[in-house]
Every structure is written in structure tokens, then in C-alpha cells.
Amino acid sequence: MSRPELRISSETFRANIEAVRARIEPSTLMLVLKDDAYGHGLRWAVETAVQTGIRWFGSYDIRSGLEVRRIAGRDARIFAWATSTDDEIDEALAHDIDLGVGTREYLSRVIARAAVLGAPARVHLKIDTGLHRNGVLPEEWPEALAEARAAERLGQLELVGVWSHIAEASDAEDDEAQTAFLDAVRIAGESGPAPALLHLTASAASWWRPELRGSVSRIGAFCYGIRSADGPELEGVRPVASLSALVEEIVDGAAVIAIGSFDGLPSTLSGMPVGTPGGTRTLAEIGQTTSVVEGWPGAQVGDEVMLFGPGESGEVSATTLAERIDSVGEEILTRLTPRVRRIVRE
């Protein structure tokens, strides 16, 4: 049986990066790479982004940060914000990886490791602006800053950034988060040299809420051409990845294709539209390793069916599929198993 293919367009990725960059200027684009670059492949994402002049990468954890360092070389700036072990901190310090620090406990450990290694840690301190997902609480912010500044005087730390993460679900909540963020930035500036790297927004707020952007914008989804669920289309941004499967058999006029829930296709997606050589058809049934698509005139074994993509064969985007099952486009991509062959195209 043939394997499904996830085709990845480098050209579209570069064009998306350019569109995002033009939109958010003068804020600097930090390309977010978590979950193996949202299922597109970390190595490909970094190599391709470097061609467009991207310098900032958000790797989530230190382990993938080290991989980014190997691929992108010495000039890249890498930001890893997962709370990590002491061994990982040591690796981060040795390879010049910026650390996102969101708890007092982690801050103390980072400083302790930097003291042992004799290398200053580049720290972006995270303020909790209401999401309660890691971040120093406003009432503890002055103490955290005092600890960071003391370490700074000892050459163990450089407070290079202040950051937070927002829900991007309602404008009012995001506005409140920004107020708390700017307060934290002001207090940081009063405690010592003002950190230059300020970042609050991800894809949606960076694109739609210019007034919330900091000097850096952490963006994943939109660079990969994944629009927000229930959000509008984005000018100049198209899906980078498209998922295809071949017709294995024609049964009673319907096409049986070689992809199923074992490949990571949620079975709840049955009933959705897919692209075929005869135009848009319905995906009638999703089995474990095969699925059934409503037929089209002249359908034959070896025909290609597009499950999602930019729409050239009548298929919809991963986000449009996700909306039908109350999910997000990222989920559709990151759930695909290794049996789905990744094919990069220029």
C-alpha cells in the first residue's frame, strides 16, 4: 500500500515569512519551531528560514535549541523557554541559547549554573499577565528582578528581555495583559538597564493588533500558513503543507484511498470535503488504514486525493478541517504519524 505524503513547499514558507515580516515591521520576527516546526520538520524549517535572513528562533526546549544551533550556526539567536534541568541549562549556556525564565525557582537555578560555569546566562524574564501558565506573578516581580540584577552585577546573568504570553482570544483580555506587561517592563527599567527584547504576541495578535507588538514577535502558525481557527484568511499567507493519498481501489464507484486514522487523520473528520481530480468530493468514511471518498467520473487507481492544502484541487486548509472538530490547524498537522512521508519541494 502506498504511503500518504505531506508535501512541504519551501517557496510558500519563504513567501509567508516575508508577508509576516512586512506586516509586523519594525518588530523582529522570531520563528517558533515547537513540535518539530509544527510537524513540518525542524531542520527544513531552520535551513529555509535562514535563507530568508531569519535570525531569531523560538525552540521551546533546550534540546531542540541545540539542534537549531547546529543547523543555523553561530549567528542565530535562539530562545528556549521550557523550564529545564541543570544539565540542559549547562548546554544552553555553552551554546549561547537565550533562556525564557518564568519562575523564581528556575531563575535561581539558572544563576547557580552560570556561577559554576563562569558564563553569564542571557535571560528573558517572564511576567504572568493573566494566563497563569508559567510566569512570575506581578507581586513577586520586584523580588525576581532584584535577584536577576544582583546576579547581573556578579557577571552571572544578563537581563536581555521581558516577555509574556497572551490568550489571543479576546481583545479586552489581551489589552489587560498588555497593561500588566508594560507595568512589568517599566519596573524592570527602573531596576537597571532597560531590557531591549520585549515580546508579548504570537501569530494572531502580532498580525491583527499592532499596538500590542513588542520589539520581537514570536510567530509559528502564520509562517507555516496556518490561520487561526475561526479567524479570517491572511493576505499573502498560504498553507505550506498539503496532505495527499493515492486511490488504491474503486469499489461501487467510490474511491478507497491509502490513509486512515492510524496515520493520524482524526476519524471525526468524515464528511469533510477533499480535493480530487474531479474536483471537491466528500470523504465519506475514515477507517484505520484506508478511507472512502465519494467517486468522480473517470476515477481510477493511482489518482491522487488531497486531504488538505492550499486549495488547488478543491481541498480545504488544515484549519478549515480543524474548525469542524473544534480544534486548531496545528493539531491536524502535528498529529500525523511518521508513516506519512514528508516531501520537501522548492
Ligand SMILES: *Cc1c(COP(=O)(O)O)cnc(C)c1O
Ligand atoms: C506556540 C507559542 C508561540 C507561537 O504561537 P503561534 O500562534 O503559533 O504563532 C509563541 N509563544 C509561545 C510561548 C508559544 O508557546
